[in-house]
Amino acid sequence: xxxxxxxxxxxxxxxxxxxxxxxxxxxxxxxxxxxxxxxxxxxxxxxxxxxxxxxxxxxxxxxxxxxxxxxxxxxxxxxxxxxxxxxxxxxxxxxxxxxxxxxxxxxxxxxxxxxxxxxxxxxxxxxxxxxxxxxxxxxxxxxxxxxxxxxxxxxxxxxxxxxxxxxxxxxxxxxxxxxxxxxxxxxxxxxxxxxxxxxxxxxxxxxxxxxxxxxxxxxxxxxxxxxxxxxxxxxxxxxxxxxxxxxxxxxxxxxxxxxxxxxxxxxxxxxxxxxxxxxxxxxxxxxxxxxxxxxxxxxxxxxxxxxxxxxxxxxxxxxxxxxxxxxxxxxxxxxxxxxxxxxxxxxxxxxxxxxxxxxxxxxxxxxxxxxxxxxxxxxxxxxxxxxxxxxxxxxxxxxxxxxxxxxxxxxxxxxxxxxxxxxxxxxxxxxxxxxxxxxxxxxxxxxxxxxxxxxxxxxxxxxxxxx
Amino acid sequence: xxxxxxxxxxxxxxxxxxxxxxxxxxxxxxxxxxxxxxxxxxxxxxxxxxxxxxxxxxxxxxxxxxxxxxxxxxxxxxxxxxxxxxxxxxxxxxxxxxxxxxxxxxxxxxxxxxxxxxxxxxxxxxxxxxxxxxxxxxxxxxxxxxxxxxxxxxxxxxxxxxxxxxxxxxxxxxxxxxxxxxxxxxxxxxxxxxxxxxxxxxxxxxxxxxxxxxxxxxxxxxxxxxxxxxxxxxxxxxxxxxxxxxxxxxxxxxxxxxxxxxxxxxxxxxxxxxxxxxxxxxxxxxxxxxxxxxxxxxxxxxxxxxxxxxxxxxxxxxxxxxxxxxxxxxxxxxxxxxxxxxxxxxxxxxxxxxxxxxxxxxxxxxxxxxxxxxxxxx
Numbered sequence: 150x151x152x153x154x155x156x157x158x159x160x161x162x163x164x165x166x167x168x169x170x171x172x173x174x175x176x177x178x179x180x181x182x183x184x185x186x187x188x189x190x191x192x193x194x195x196x197x198x199x200x201x202x203x204x205x206x207x208x209x210x211x212x213x214x215x216x217x218x219x220x221x222x223x224x225x226x227x228x229x230x231x232x233x234x235x236x237x238x239x240x241x242x243x244x245x246x247x248x249x250x251x252x253x254x255x256x257x258x259x260x261x262x263x264x265x266x267x268x269x270x271x272x273x274x275x276x277x278x279x280x281x282x283x284x285x286x287x288x289x290x291x292x293x294x295x296x297x298x299x300x301x302x303x304x305x306x307x308x309x310x311x312x313x314x315x316x317x318x319x320x321x322x323x324x325x326x327x328x329x330x331x332x333x334x335x336x337x338x339x340x341x342x343x344x345x346x347x348x349x350x351x352x353x354x355x356x357x358x359x360x361x362x363x364x365x366x367x368x369x370x371x372x373x374x375x376x377x378x379x380x381x382x383x384x385x386x387x388x389x390x391x392x393x394x395x396x397x398x399x400x401x402x403x404x405x406x407x408x409x410x411x412x413x414x415x416x417x418x419x420x421x422x423x424x425x426x427x428x429x430x431x432x433x434x435x436x437x438x439x440x441x442x443x444x445x446x447x448x449x450x451x452x453x454x455x456x457x458x459x460x461x462x463x464x465x466x467x468x469x470x471x472x473x474x475x476x477x478x479x480x481x482x483x484x485x486x487x488x489x490x491x492x493x494x495x496x497x498x499x500x501x502x503x504x505x506x507x508x509x510x511x512x513x514x515x516x517x518x519x520x521x522x523x524x525x526x527x528x529x530x531x532x533x534x535x536x537x538x539x540x541x542x543x544x545x546x547x548x549x550x551x552x553x554x555x556x557x558x559x560x561x562x563x564x565x566x567x568x569x570x571x572x573x574x575x576x577x578x579x580x581x582x583x584x585x586x587x588x589x590x591x592x593x594x595x596x597x598x599x600x601x602x603x604x605x606x607x608x609x610x611x612x613x614x615x616x
Numbered sequence: 617x618x619x620x621x622x623x624x625x626x627x628x629x630x631x632x633x634x635x636x637x638x639x640x641x642x643x644x645x646x647x648x649x650x651x652x653x654x655x656x657x658x659x660x661x662x663x664x665x666x667x668x669x670x671x672x673x674x675x676x677x678x679x680x681x682x683x684x685x686x687x688x689x690x691x692x693x694x695x696x697x698x699x700x701x702x703x704x705x706x707x708x709x710x711x712x713x714x715x716x717x718x719x720x721x722x723x724x725x726x727x728x729x730x731x732x733x734x735x736x737x738x739x740x741x742x743x744x745x746x747x748x749x750x751x752x753x754x755x756x757x758x759x760x761x762x763x764x765x766x767x768x769x770x771x772x773x774x775x776x777x778x779x780x781x782x783x784x785x786x787x788x789x790x791x792x793x794x795x796x797x798x799x800x801x802x803x804x805x806x807x808x809x810x811x812x813x814x815x816x817x818x819x820x821x822x823x824x825x826x827x828x829x830x831x832x833x834x835x836x837x838x839x840x841x842x843x844x845x846x847x848x849x850x851x852x853x854x855x856x857x858x859x860x861x862x863x864x865x866x867x868x869x870x871x872x873x874x875x876x877x878x879x880x881x882x883x884x885x886x887x888x889x890x891x892x893x894x895x896x897x898x899x900x901x902x903x904x905x906x907x908x909x910x911x912x913x914x915x916x917x918x919x920x921x922x923x924x925x926x927x928x929x930x931x932x933x934x935x936x937x938x939x940x941x942x943x944x945x946x947x948x949x950x951x952x953x954x955x956x957x958x959x960x961x962x963x964x965x966x967x968x969x970x971x972x973x974x975x976x977x978x979x980x981x982x983x984x985x986x987x988x989x990x991x992x993x994x
Contacts, residue, residue, distance in 0.1 A: 292867040295918050302916050304867055311702065409799075414705060462799065495763060505632075505703055505862050513799050517748040518810035519761030521803065522770050530773035572796060575789050582785055606782065609771065610789055611796075611803040 154178040156568035160458050163616040164406050165189045166233025168471035171565055186449045190442050192232030206482040213260045216250045217487055220500050224490035227470035228479050238270035239263050240466055241405050244508040246281050246313050248290045250501045255355050258286035259501045274398055274439040275389040278314060282381055285342045285356040294341040296334055298366045306334030308506050315393040318417025324393040332372045336379045339365030389439055399430035406448055408460035409512035426453045459615035462512050465496030467616055468524055476531045477539030496523045528608035535597045544600045548591035555583035562603045571612050579606055622900040623853055624973050627842055629905045630858040633865030636920050637910035637927040639874055644671050648946035656870045656915035670943055675879040678886030686937035689991035691928040691965055693944040695958025699924030706908040711751035713963055713982045723966060724854055725754025726981045738809045739816055741854040742845055744838035752856060758809035765821055765841040769814040787811055820848035828891040835859050836884040847895045864907060870919035902932035902973055912954055913946060925956030930991055940989045961986045
């Protein structure tokens with residue numbers, strides 16, 4: 150198998166999933182790039198995680214009622230799923246169509262929303278927004294149950310346009326007016342939650358979506374230039390057919406899967422980094438009934454994507470999940486999983502609880518001196534543990550390098566981690582460090598520690614923060 | 617670095633989510649307040665009066681005590697023209713002083729750069745919390761961001777001897793080089809700053825002892841860390857922390873949530889001041905408490921929606937306690953799309969702090985000249 154094919158596969162798996170071990174990369178590269186893309190785009194053809202054994206080990210995974218359980222469960226899924234893009238697209242939508250656990254009547258409502266992103270997140274954008282608009286977690290998060298005929302609460306109407314469907318503006322022009330926000334809120338009056346069984350004495354119950362026609366504003370409304378007695382579905386229908394919706398989805402996909410873009414509020418004035426690819430994805434959006442899968446097919450098969458190696462700063466979830474996947478040992482449920490999934494929060498991404506309805510700021514905004522320290526310490530601690538099966542596998546691969554020298558050892562370590570690339574100065578520092586330790590002999594007592602030290606230093610570099 | 621005159625220090629507490637100004641400093645005798653807040657209203661008899669028109673929310677007793685001692689300036693009707701009702705945009709505007717375009721550089725980032733243009737002290741500014749608020753961001757300006765003061769450092773999992781060697785390599789790998797792109801450069805300088813900052817900061821909790829018992833919420837704990845760093849005399853000039861998760865975004869169930877929030881914040885501000893007193897450190901410290909906007913005048917039946925025209929507080933020994941700016945009118949014809957009209961620009965508030973407290977030229981830092989308020993007694 151050609152090295153460049155494996156390096157490209159490592160890139161695809163970092164983006165479409167949470168990385169892969171070297172064995173998996175070899176197997177996937179043997180299948181071919183386009184075949185792997187198709188497999189990733191159809192997670193439903195791969196087996197799902199079997200929950201029955203897991204629920205016996207973690208009894209709270211049956212209900213998943215609190216955020217810690219939710220986060221632990223999700224970390225397990227990211228590390229162990231055979232449907233990597235299913236988890237990745239859930240993470241993608243979770244950062245955009247934001248519901249936060251701090252304002253939720255029932256923790257499982259957020260989990261239910263994530264399940265819908267898993268199952269529908271590659272489908273039609275309109276369907277995704279319809280699910281969102283009738284999701285009790287979202288209705289409650291943005292207070293739509295408090296929005297009434299004649300007394301609107303415009304929170305949901307505004308965020309639907311600003312942050313979920315269109316964005317403030319594109320090509321130097323605004324995408325909607327303040328009146329459109331108010332009309333959207335009016336059209337969604339009556340979309341509310343029901344079944345509020347009292348919390349006491351048995352605990353919280355899930356709410357359900359409920360449409361109350363008596364509380365719906367049945368007047369004529371003009372939304373984005375179209376006049377009619379619009380209801381919520383019509384607002385989503387009209388929003389989805391706007392060029393701004395195609396741009397919005399395409400740009401978000403680009404930012405998440407290809408290369409870091411400026412943050413959303415800047416999109417009105419700042420053009421996309423790669424307008425050609427964005428236009429192709431917009432075309433795929435309109436040609437395929439707003440289907441996200443079709444847009445991603447264009448994206449993953451584009452040369453721009455293949456060339457965009459290490460052009461994105463990893464999100465904390467990616468740092469933790471990909472590192473755990475690499476070092477192994479978390480393929481069966483065991484104690485300690487919750488503590489380790491907390492690391493994602495320490496790095497600035499409290500899953501299921503984004504800081505604001507805007508989601509997380511991405512790119513270099515993930516990094517400050519505090520979160521960089523968390524990243525480095527976590528990764529170095531993981532790679533420094535030579536009892537981990539994945540670390541042992543890497544050491545074994547490195548030990549098998551022909552003509553082992555300090556230079557080839559560093560190269561072998563970089564390859565085994567997923568074909569990372571370091572600038573010459575950094576490689577020279579590492580090589581000098583290895584050379585100072587004396588002759589290299591895989592049979593010697595300190596060989597494992599020496600390799601693991603190099604791995605620790607590699608994952609501490611600036612370059613390892615990129616995917 | 618010892619001098620008899622200590623440099624002025626600014627502490628900032630950001631209340632994220634848009635604090636409801638009208639239920640914080642309550643216009644309790646104004647019939648328009650009663651009319652506009654049929655449900656989300658502070659009962660008249662519970663308000664702690666300041667005068668016969670306005671008073672403190674009943675959960676703000678500890679701040680009222682400081683107010684009575686002349687330590688609290690209440691900045692009324694603070695805002696900016698053409699208010700944005702988006703949290704992010706409005707907070708961005710407060711952070712960057714750029715109401716007309718998207719800015720990426722924060723006013724405090726610029727301030728730190730002006731104070732220490734060569735970035736000689738990596739600890740001119742310290743943030744407490746996860747992630748850096750945009751107010752502190754400025755290219756090339758080192759800012760330590762501390763999640764937990766007790767365990768802050770790089771490669772802390774390694775054995776001591778191995779770690780010394782690794783840290784040496786780390787500092788060489790992170791030392792600046794050319795031609796590796798803006799983001800790598802940013803990572804490099806961030807890594808170096810983290811390395812230096814961690815070494816200095818680890819001393820702070822060791823030197824500190826206090827009789828003040830702070831609350832268990834994150835704001836209280838971070839305000840305690842802020843006092844630890846101030847009293848360690850590390851040359852830190854700006855210290856920043858944020859109330860979590862848009863917590864002040866009270867669209868629904870406001871009365872219960874808002875009461876809890878202010879009961880915590882008031883106690884924390886009071887503990888913070890008392891702790892500074894205990895360490896004889898009040899002479900060179902002021903605290904600014906702000907939020908991105910006020911809330912709509914009329915309630916929505918359970919909470920209040922995004923509005924404009926908010927309230928800020930400045931606390932300290934060198935503060936001219938009392939009311940500054942005007943309480944915005946609640947009269948229908950004085951409202952802006954149902955919201956309170958601001959009457960003093962937040963950039964004037966910043967300018968007052970920068971010029972009259974920090975002794976700097978505010979104009980380039982806040983992007984223009986704005987009318988100052990007389991709340992600093994130096």
